[in-house]
Amino acid sequence: MKLRSSSISLLSFIFLIFLPSLISSQACKKSCGNQLIRYPFGSGPGCGDPRFQKYVTCDQQKLILNTHSGCYTIDNIDYNNHVLYIQDPSMSTCSSTQPSKGFGLDWDAPFTFMDDNVFALIDCSTASSPLYNSQDGVNNSIVPLCDNEGAPICSLLYSCPPITRLNLPISTCCVYTPIDLGPAFEMDLQKLQCTSYASIYSFNGRESNPQSWNFGIALKYKFNVKNDFPSACSSCERSNGVCGYSGSYNSFTCNCVDWLNTTTDCYFAANLSNDVRLLPRKIGTWMISSLAWYLIWAHL
Ligand SMILES: *[C@@H]1O[C@H](CO)[C@@H](O)[C@H](O)[C@H]1NC(C)=O
Numbered sequence: 001m002k003l004r005s006s007s008i009s010l011l012s013f014i015f016l017i018f019l020p021s022l023i024s025s026q027a028c029k030k031s032c033g034n035q036l037i038r039y040p041f042g043s044g045p046g047c048g049d050p051r052f053q054k055y056v057t058c059d060q061q062k063l064i065l066n067t068h069s070g071c072y073t074i075d076n077i078d079y080n081n082h083v084l085y086i087q088d089p090s091m092s093t094c095s096s097t098q099p100s101k102g103f104g105l106d107w108d109a110p111f112t113f114m115d116d117n118v119f120a121l122i123d124c125s126t127a128s129s130p131l132y133n134s135q136d137g138v139n140n141s142i143v144p145l146c147d148n149e150g151a152p153i154c155s156l157l158y159s160c161p162p163i164t165r166l167n168l169p170i171s172t173c174c175v176y177t178p179i180d181l182g183p184a185f186e187m188d189l190q191k192l193q194c195t196s197y198a199s200i201y202s203f204n205g206r207e208s209n210p211q212s213w214n215f216g217i218a219l220k221y222k223f224n225v226k227n228d229f230p231s232a233c234s235s236c237e238r239s240n241g242v243c244g245y246s247g248s249y250n251s252f253t254c255n256c257v258d259w260l261n262t263t264t265d266c267y268f269a270a271n272l273s274n275d276v277r278l279l280p281r282k283i284g285t286w287m288i289s290s291l292a293w294y295l296i297w298a299h300l
Pocket residue numbers: 027028045046047244245246253255258259260261
């Protein structure tokens with residue numbers, strides 16, 4: 001009889017020790033590998049802004065951008081300036097060149113290109129590419145789609161050793177600025193009859209040295225039309241919660257811990273789990289003192 005009650009106490013003691021770790025796990029994660037995940041992005045269904053869910057995912061500890069043209073690793077997210085920097089493994093740079101099928105953003109993707117982003121298409125067919133032979137809709141005159149201002153970028157890029165080795169005429173390079181491309185950005189290199197492309201998001205203040213350019217694609221995102229960070233979400237994040245939208249009406253949820261979501265913030269939950277975390281210590285002291293009292297009483 002004595003044995004049984006003490007083993008029950010032992011079991012509940014063990015349970016109470018593990019309870020806090022149960023309580024501190026969150027359904028929505030705050031990081032993916034070593035990258036931070038913050039609103040509007042999320043680690044899974046119900047986390048973050050639903051508009052971004054299918055485009056940005058966490059896959060094997062890596063943040064990935066998914067579009068109809070492929071999956072791209074996200075190098076970095078600048079949460080202050082709302083910019084995503086991505087890498088396309090099929091892209092050419094000043095140190096390597098390779099064939100690519102291009103890059104596309106879905107028409108409804110909540111991203112736009114950063115203004116500074118420059119696309120240089122490499123090894124395009126001057127004879128048959130629509131880049132050189134497009135007709136405008138007004139008077140059917142031929143309008144090239146390449147930006148003349150981009151000529152210096154092309155010659156510098158073509159001075160990079162891997163491209164020099166291909167010995168391509170400079171006329172096969174075309175600088176393509178997304179401003180002309182509309183919201184559904186499609187750079188289908190097969191259609192444009194180019195072999196490869198390079199994307200530069202920053203010249204690093206060294207326009208004349210292609211070795212030091214930052215290659216990659218920079219995409220901007222917006223929270224909403226006015227681009228305000230939702231206020232409900234900032235108080236949720238301040239209380240250590242993760243913002244999400246769930247249910248059939250996609251209503252705002254603040255994910256505090258696995259078993260608790262609120263419609264506001266997690267201050268209440270944080271206090272609660274603090275209390276629970278202290279519980280084993282309280283119960284431990286209580287058990288030891290009752291045991292002492294029991295022993296004293298038993299010896300009387
Ligand atoms: C809390 O919200 C997250 C994300 O929306 C969801 O995955 C989880 O199931 C919710 N938990 C509860 C207990 O409702």
